[in-house]
Amino acid sequence: MTIPVTVLGATGLVGQVFCERLAGHPLFQIETLVAGPESAGLPYAEAVRWRRPAGVPGEVANLRLVSTPERLTTQVAFSGLSPGAAARLEGPYAEDGAWVFTNAGHHRMDPDVPLVIPEINGDHLALAPAQDRSGAIVANPNCTTVGLALAIAPLVARFGVGAARVVSLQARSGAGLQAGEIMELEDDLIPFIPGEAVKMASELPKILGRWHPGGALVPADVTVQATCMRVPVTHGHTLCVDVTLGAAASEEEMRAAWRTYSGLEGAADLPSAPHPLIHVADGPEHPRPGGHRDRGQGLAISVGPPAPLDAGGRRWTFTTLSHNLVRGAAGGAILTAEDAHRRGLLDG
Numbered sequence: 001m002t003i004p005v006t007v008l009g010a011t012g013l014v015g016q017v018f019c020e021r022l023a024g025h026p027l028f029q030i031e032t033l034v035a036g037p038e039s040a041g042l043p044y045a046e047a048v049r050w051r052r053p054a055g056v057p058g059e060v061a062n063l064r065l066v067s068t069p070e071r072l073t074t075q076v077a078f079s080g081l082s083p084g085a086a087a088r089l090e091g092p093y094a095e096d097g098a099w100v101f102t103n104a105g106h107h108r109m110d111p112d113v114p115l116v117i118p119e120i121n122g123d124h125l126a127l128a129p130a131q132d133r134s135g136a137i138v139a140n141p142n143c144t145t146v147g148l149a150l151a152i153a154p155l156v157a158r159f160g161v162g163a164a165r166v167v168s169l170q171a172r173s174g175a176g177l178q179a180g181e182i183m184e185l186e187d188d189l190i191p192f193i194p195g196e197a198v199k200m201a202s203e204l205p206k207i208l209g210r211w212h213p214g215g216a217l218v219p220a221d222v223t224v225q226a227t228c229m230r231v232p233v234t235h236g237h238t239l240c241v242d243v244t245l246g247a248a249a250s251e252e253e254m255r256a257a258w259r260t261y262s263g264l265e266g267a268a269d270l271p272s273a274p275h276p277l278i279h280v281a282d283g284p285e286h287p288r289p290g291g292h293r294d295r296g297q298g299l300a301i302s303v304g305p306p307a308p309l310d311a312g313g314r315r316w317t318f319t320t321l322s323h324n325l326v327r328g329a330a331g332g333a334i335l336t337a338e339d340a341h342r343r344g345l346l347d348g
């Protein structure tokens with residue numbers, strides 16, 4: 001039996017990926033689609049400015065959009081709401097009993113809100129039932145942080161990581177449909193994305209942090225300095241990462257750490273888990289957004305070959321690529337909800 005779900009912000013770029021990936025999902029079935037007041041009552045296919053390569057899924061094409069209902073009729077909601085609407089609506093829905101899997105940033109750093117990448121910290125989901133709400137808010141990290149965390153977690157496990165310096169080259173779609181000007185970016189780049197570097201620096205230690213039942217989450221001792229840029233790529237965030245490891249590694253050991261990483265027990269068995277999780281490039285001309293962002297149906301990440309920055313094996317540079325709308329947003333949130341279901345946290 002499938003669990004009925006609501007998609008909040010269903011007409012946006014993230015909402016469209018939710019609709020695409022939930023169509024035919026083995027655990028979840030879309031019951032309600034929510035968007036802004038202008039779309040209320042319209043069939044989804046008529047209201048949406050559809051931007052995905054395949055057509056609008058038949059399962060949702062004729063579903064009529066609802067505008068911000070006072071209460072949700074499903075226990076599970078996936079949110080692709082714009083930041084302002086998310087800040088206003090997600091809390092009350094969770095207080096009323098819904099489990100809201102959100103991509104918005106508002107609650108990410110709340111101490112009782114798990115900030116989840118299932119392979120790295122799916123165990124943090126156990127924080128959610130202790131929230132002072134009948135339901136819960138479970139957050140996806142920022143789309144740029146997701147790629148960094150998945151590339152760094154295997155290195156943390158094998159060698160320890162003390163610091164990362166990152167330059168991000170972020171796709172246009174990361175700004176959402178409402179940022180029309182950015183969506184049109186061509187032959188240019190924007191060398192600063194407001195708030196993005198701060199999010200990476202605060203979110204990574206929380207994701208990599210340790211949590212024991214009954215205790216508070218202890219953030220990992222890792223510092224991140226980032227410069228974040230918008231580039232004229234449609235989808236896929238590329239990060240140029242310099243890391244300082246806790247212990248020396250060889251290039252082959254770095255590659256092996258990525259190649260063999262499958263994360264926490266059970267994560268690789270989730271219905272949408274990618275195999276492999278991390279693709280390691282042979283040559284320095286990879287990864288590239290155009291060719292590699294859709295690996296593992298957008299849920300796998302790619303890393304380029306590591307190059308040493310010192311003679312001692314502790315400082316390395318590499319690139320990493322992840323799909324911002326899939327692993328960094330809707331696909332990641334669905335994977336997290338699959339993990340919550342596996343852990344017995346959702347009804348059904």
Ligand SMILES: NC(=O)c1ccc[n+]([C@@H]2O[C@H](COP(=O)([O-])OP(=O)(O)OC[C@H]3O[C@@H](n4cnc5c(N)ncnc54)[C@H](OP(=O)(O)O)[C@@H]3O)[C@@H](O)[C@H]2O)c1
Pocket residue numbers: 008009010011012013014015034035036037038039067068079080081082083085086103104105142143173174175176177178179324325328329
């Ligand atoms: N784009 C990415 O790569 C990415 C990655 C990670 C996280 N995020 C986060 O995910 C969220 C969605 O991003 P996006 O890129 O999909 O943005 P988007 O394309 O601008 O979509 C925003 C969605 O929110 C809806 N909305 C806005 N105000 C509303 C209201 N008052 N009531 C109901 N619905 C309302 C919009 O509906 P209407 O069409 O009716 O206005 C639309 O469906 C944002 O919080 C963003 O920060 C985005």
